[in-house]
Amino acid sequence: MASVDVLTTGTGPGLVVIPGTTRRARHYQSLADALADRYTVHVIERRGRGKSPAQGDGYGLDAEITDVLEVLEETKSRQVFGHSYGGLVALHAALRTALDRVIVYEPATSINGSLPGGWLPRYEKLLADGHDARAMVHFLHALDMMPSGPAMVGVVWAMQHLTSEGRATRELLPTVPPEFHVAVELDSDGGRYSAVTAPALLLGGGRSPAYLLEVLHVLSQTIPRAQMIVTPEFDHNAPDLSAPKAVAELIRA
Structure with a gap:
């Protein structure tokens, strides 16, 4: 199996x-x-x-x-x-x-060097400090997939706490750094x-x-x-x- x-x-x-x-x-x-x-x-x-x-x-x-x-x-x-x-x-x-x-x-x-990786230390610190919404916005903004700013953090926070899909994504945030460290280290x-x-x-x-x-x-x-x-x-x-x-x-x- x-x-x-x-x-x-x-x-x-x-x-x-x-x-x-x-x-x-x-x-x-x-x-x-x-x-x-x-x-x-x-x-x-x-x-x-x-x-x-x-x-x-x-x-x-x-x-x-x-x-x-x-x-x-x-x-x-x-x-x-x-x-x-x-x-x-x-x-x-x-x-x-x-x-x-x-x-x-x-x-x-x-x-x-095409894949951005400089955002990882701050993301890990935000996650460790319990700032899940800020961490997610920082992550997606660094990858050019989401705008940044307090309003966007508020939207993400609401999704993470008030919707089942948002809560499910929030649970997976700790899996992000190990995967991106792998991807960045494989640069060639x-x-x-x-x-x-x-x-x-x-x-x-x-x-x-x-x-x-x-x-x-x-x-x-x-x-x-x-x-x-x-x-x-x-x-x-x-x-x-x-x-x-x-x-x-x-x-x-």
Whole structure:
């Protein structure tokens, strides 16, 4: 049995989905449902979430890759889809095992210092001091995904305390630093990804931060069998929130 919990739906060839930072398996239910007539979709509940193991003191990318490889083996799947940090995991899983296809949506892959990391110390201090809303705004603002300021902190605080979705996201905030430390420490010139032998579909959105799209361009020129599609109206959360059915159509094509 795989170490992590897995949400499964659909019939057909297996497709393993790897969620991004602060995301749970259930956030990809709409994506899975839209693919269910073509694939058996296995969405991993990554470490630090639900019934899956905690990240633990020795957390690193190897733990995530091992979980993916276990799910691939157990489900006999030959394709993976990874979103954001899950995209980084997917690319490294593709370096470790033969796949029929690897699909990533704006992977948290740092190339030549592209992924911001200077925000982490303040984020960790805010979190340790119990300022969860300020920590989350600082995190998302540093990644160019949210405006900053007291009004935004107030909105996030209300969400974190008054909505079930906000409370669930708040619970995952401690998982952010270990994952981003991994991503930043893996910074490279991108050359390692030339060893990805599987066909790669690289997806992104025109409303996403520029540094994420720049990485997609580098990967498209580095991975031997890569196709890149940037959809102008998509943002970074297209797979899980804003356009899961449309992302599913790109995967199905």
